[in-house]
Each structure stands twice: as structure tokens, then as C-alpha cells.
Amino acid sequence: FIRSLSSSAALHAAIKHVTIIGGGLMGAGIAQVAASTGHSVVLVDTSEDILKKSAKGIESSLKRVAKKKFAEKPEDGEAFIQKILKNISTSTDAASVVQGTDLVVEAIVENLKVKQDLFGALDKAAPEHTIFASNTSSLPIADIASSTARLDRFGGLHFFNPVPMMKLVEDTPGFIVNRLLVPYMLEAVRLHERGHGSKEDIDVAMKLGAGYPMGPFELLDYVGLDTSKFIIDGWHEKDPDNPLFAPSPLLNKLVAEGKLGKKTGEGFYKHK
Numbered sequence: 001f002i003r004s005l006s007s008s009a010a011l012h013a014a015i016k017h018v019t020i021i022g023g024g025l026m027g028a029g030i031a032q033v034a035a036s037t038g039h040s041v042v043l044v045d046t047s048e049d050i051l052k053k054s055a056k057g058i059e060s061s062l063k064r065v066a067k068k069k070f071a072e073k074p075e076d077g078e079a080f081i082q083k084i085l086k087n088i089s090t091s092t093d094a095a096s097v098v099q100g101t102d103l104v105v106e107a108i109v110e111n112l113k114v115k116q117d118l119f120g121a122l123d124k125a126a127p128e129h130t131i132f133a134s135n136t137s138s139l140p141i142a143d144i145a146s147s148t149a150r151l152d153r154f155g156g157l158h159f160f161n162p163v164p165m166m167k168l169v170e171d172t173p174g175f176i177v178n179r180l181l182v183p184y185m186l187e188a189v190r191l192h193e194r195g196h197g198s199k200e201d202i203d204v205a206m207k208l209g210a211g212y213p214m215g216p217f218e219l220l221d222y223v224g225l226d227t228s229k230f231i232i233d234g235w236h237e238k239d240p241d242n243p244l245f246a247p248s249p250l251l252n253k254l255v256a257e258g259k260l261g262k263k264t265g266e267g268f269y270k271h272k
Ligand code: 3HC
Pocket: 060, 061, 062, 064, 065, 067, 068, 136, 137, 159, 160, 161, 162, 163, 164, 165, 166, 178, 181, 213, 214, 219, 223, 227
């Protein structure tokens, strides 16, 4: 949606100010993409510490983009980075930020009640024209939107990690990618739990045999083990008899130990 806006002058004029709620990997990535397409962006989270980390992540991602884009002229790369960074500010006060925003994109924890509470509160603070969108990867949009009085201005906007690199945004019901990808990743964990292959062997097999850029364990670490668990637990609760959604003891153990993947330095693998 945001990406297509960049190619449509008319729509671009309609949405100038974007608020992103949630400064994690996804929220920071969405803020970066929205700022790169000329929008004025406020990134909101609950603490200054999280926002500092998000800003650092955006800057290092922009440096990677600039290194490629301006390989011949690095000085232009620095100007490119500064121009985009100028479009982004941060805040811990969502209710006051949304008073001047055209679009809110939420990328917080994958929990229906928490999302409903957030949008319920924002609905009271935001102007009538503001469009609400959720980056949910597994919850029905209508369920989230039910806490607001703007059902006709509420949509799904599901990005993929790493947001600056992945060219897909889903806004159709059904969440095609995660519906296939999450059971696939969990099936890899189950294969390993049954002792049929090491994590390393399964990852190498999928990279060499199926041409995937990352194996399933690498991808789980990249996406976040907590996020993957939230998704699978939510689906399991709705459809407990579906074996594709069965919980994984190994995944649950790692999450309980705080090993959430790349972001905490350890998940299935150790990360620098
Ligand atoms: N920002 C900017 N540029 C980035 C980047 C980022 N965060 N990550 C990678 N890049 C670019 C850089 O230009 C990098 O070059 P550099 O090393 O010189 O900086 C280039 O990509 C290549 O990166 P790498 O050499 O580190 O590694 P890869 O060639 O493997 O590419 C990848 C990285 C694009 C992440 C690739 O491994 C990939 O596509 N992996 C699969 C990702 C995927 O499946 N995502 C979907 C997950 S599901 C999801 O998000 C849904 C959610 O709801 C759970």
C-alpha cells in the first residue's frame, strides 16, 4: 500500500503523515520504507530505549541500502540517508501523535486483546479521516477492528522481514505467506525433534535443494521465535485438531528461556 503510494501522486497527496506503532524489527522497517517514499513518519513505542534501538536499526539498514545504491559516489549516499532520517521522528505518546496523522500502521505484539485495546484508545484520539492498519500476521482484521468505530477505514497491511528488502505487502484475507511458511518452519522443528536431522542439515538441505535464501531454523531465528510461537498458538487455539498448528515443545522451551532468535543473540543458533 505504502509502496504503491510512491507511484501514485494522487494517493500520495492523501496520505502525508504516517504513524507506526511498535519499534521492533517490523515497525522500524515499515517506518524506514514509509520515510523512504517521502512520508512524514512518527515511530511510537513505550520506551525511549526501544526507540533508540529502532533508530539505530533504521540507520544501519539505510547504510546498507546506500552502500549499494551509491557505490560510485559514497558522499551522495550520506545525503540520501540524512534526507530519509529527517522524515522520521519518535514518540512514546501514541494518543497525541495520532491527532495529526493520516495513516496508523500497528506492528506490536501478536495478541488480539492488546491490539484491540490499542486501537480502541487510538480511535478516540485520531481524526475521522485517519486510516488504521494492522501488520498482524495471523489474526482476522475484523476481530481487531471490532474495538473501533471505523470499520470502513481499517485494513490489514502485512509486511515481511526484512521490510526494506522484501517486496510483498499482503492486504488480502488469508495471509497466504504465513499460512504456508509457519507450518513449514514448525514442520522442520518437528523433523528435528523426532531426530531425523540436525538443524544445520535441514537448513543446508532447504538452501541447496529448494533454493531458499535461508533454511527454516535460520528463518525462525530471523523472524523471532516469540512471534512464530504467538502465530502458531493463536491458530492452534482456533483449530486444535489441525496437526499443522500443533505446538512444538522445543520452540516453547527456547521461548521460555528467552532465546528469541537473532534479536536476543540466541535462538536455535547463537548470533553475534
Ligand atoms: N536492510 C537493508 N538491506 C538489507 C537488509 C536490511 N535489513 N538485509 C539485507 N539487506 C541487503 C543488503 O544490501 C545486503 O548487502 P550487504 O551485506 O552488503 O549489506 C544484501 O541484502 C544481502 O544480504 P546478505 O548477504 O546479508 O544475505 P542474503 O543474500 O541471504 O540476503 C535476505 C538477505 C534478503 C534477508 C535473504 O536471506 C532472504 O530473503 N531471506 C528470507 C527472508 C524471508 O523469508 N522473510 C519472510 C519472513 S516471514 C515474515 O516476515 C512474516 C512475519 O509475519 C512472520
